[in-house]
Amino acid sequence: MRMGSSWRWQISRAMRLALRWCRLCRLQRGGNKVRLSGRLSELWKYSKLLLKSLYYNSLSNSDTMLDCVFEPVYWIVDNVTRWFGLVFVCLVILLTTSVVVVIYLFVLPTILSTYPVHWVVWHLCYGHWLLVMVVFHYYKATTTAPGHPPKDKTQIPSVSICKKCINPKPPRTHHCSICNMCVLKMDHHCPWLNNCVGHFNQRYFFSFCLYMTLGCLYCSFSSKEMFLEAYSVIETYYQTPTPDYTLRETTAQKSVIYLWVLTSSVSVALGGLTLWHTILICRGETSVERHINRKETRRLREKGKVFRNPYHHGNMNNWKILLGVEKRSHWLTRVLLPSSHLPHGDGVMWDCTFTRRDPMAI
Numbered sequence: 001m002r003m004g005s006s007w008r009w010q011i012s013r014a015m016r017l018a019l020r021w022c023r024l025c026r027l028q029r030g031g032n033k034v035r036l037s038g039r040l041s042e043l044w045k046y047s048k049l050l051l052k053s054l055y056y057n058s059l060s061n062s063d064t065m066l067d068c069v070f071e072p073v074y075w076i077v078d079n080v081t082r083w084f085g086l087v088f089v090c091l092v093i094l095l096t097t098s099v100v101v102v103i104y105l106f107v108l109p110t111i112l113s114t115y116p117v118h119w120v121v122w123h124l125c126y127g128h129w130l131l132v133m134v135v136f137h138y139y140k141a142t143t144t145a146p147g148h149p150p151k152d153k154t155q156i157p158s159v160s161i162c163k164k165c166i167n168p169k170p171p172r173t174h175h176c177s178i179c180n181m182c183v184l185k186m187d188h189h190c191p192w193l194n195n196c197v198g199h200f201n202q203r204y205f206f207s208f209c210l211y212m213t214l215g216c217l218y219c220s221f222s223s224k225e226m227f228l229e230a231y232s233v234i235e236t237y238y239q240t241p242t243p244d245y246t247l248r249e250t251t252a253q254k255s256v257i258y259l260w261v262l263t264s265s266v267s268v269a270l271g272g273l274t275l276w277h278t279i280l281i282c283r284g285e286t287s288v289e290r291h292i293n294r295k296e297t298r299r300l301r302e303k304g305k306v307f308r309n310p311y312h313h314g315n316m317n318n319w320k321i322l323l324g325v326e327k328r329s330h331w332l333t334r335v336l337l338p339s340s341h342l343p344h345g346d347g348v349m350w351d352c353t354f355t356r357r358d359p360m361a362i
């Protein structure tokens with residue numbers, strides 16, 4: 001009996017031990033699993049932090065993300081504009097020269113031979129005045145630097161730091177990614193000038209747009225009768241028998257059609273741009289500031305406040321400041337005649353008081 005109970009006891013003890021061993025093994029495996037998943041989750045978190053540390057900061061938002069995504073597109077556009085700048089300038093010179101040549105060869109002789117004397121004098125004076133103004137302002141707009149923030153002065157009024165130049169940015173200054181530098185009172189980068197439009201050449205740019213539009217309108221209206229005549233003649237080219245025109249006559253007809261189509265198209269396109277800049281100047285804004293001020297107006301309106309442009313001195317005063325008109329005679333000597341006077345102010349310090357209603361009273 002004792003022997004039998006001892007045997008049974010031995011077996012039950014062995015079973016108990018085996019069960020405990022199994023339970024222990026299971027617990028250990030579970031523990032390992034927990035430790036492994038904890039380790040993996042730590043690694044995942046660490047990798048995420050490492051990745052974010054490469055690009056993330058407290059200012060990151062959807063705009064920054066979009067900028068990063070479109071960065072290659074901006075790069076291509078900037079470089080293409082930079083490389084093609086010279087091509088565009090050559091194109092402007094070539095097209096303008098071709099228009100002038102056609103006018104001298106075919107339109108002016110017709111005017112001289114058919115118009116009364118007073119109209120001939122008017123055409124000669126007005127046409128040549130426009131030509132001089134276009135050439136002068138285009139030359140000045142392309143060759144005058146728009147103005148950049150001084151690098152040696154540390155005590156300049158700055159509103160922010162340029163992320164690209166790592167330099168203080170005075171008010172109204174913006175970075176041009178094509179020129180790769182900050183530009184004072186930056187308006188835009190003009191590929192047709194291969195130059196930025198800023199504080200020191202904005203007047204030349206606007207005057208060029210205005211006089212070029214007037215010049216194109218003049219050419220378009222002056223050659224309208226000749227164009228209609230040439231257009232009706234060109235249709236007869238395809239009749240049989242072919243009309244017997246000399247080479248000079250066919251060249252004149254085709255040239256006048258080219259002249260009218262080109263000058264009319266440029267009048268519309270450049271006229272629209274000139275009108276847009278006229279509105280901006282009346283409002284005392286640059287093209288860049290137009291976008292900023294629109295955003296700011298919306299933001300303040302939501303808060304129940306009204307945005308006021310600190311650089312708007314009234315319509316007429318804005319024009320006087322831009323054109324450098326300080327006395328009445330300047331309307332003739334500085335606006336209607338070529339003038340290379342410097343603009344008002346240095347482009348770094350800006351008078352933005354609302355109390356000065358007439359900063360350049362004449």
Ligand SMILES: [Zn+2]
Binds near residue numbers: 162174175182
């Ligand atoms: Zn910059």
Ligand SMILES: [Zn+2]
Binds near residue numbers: 177179189195
């Ligand atoms: Zn530029």
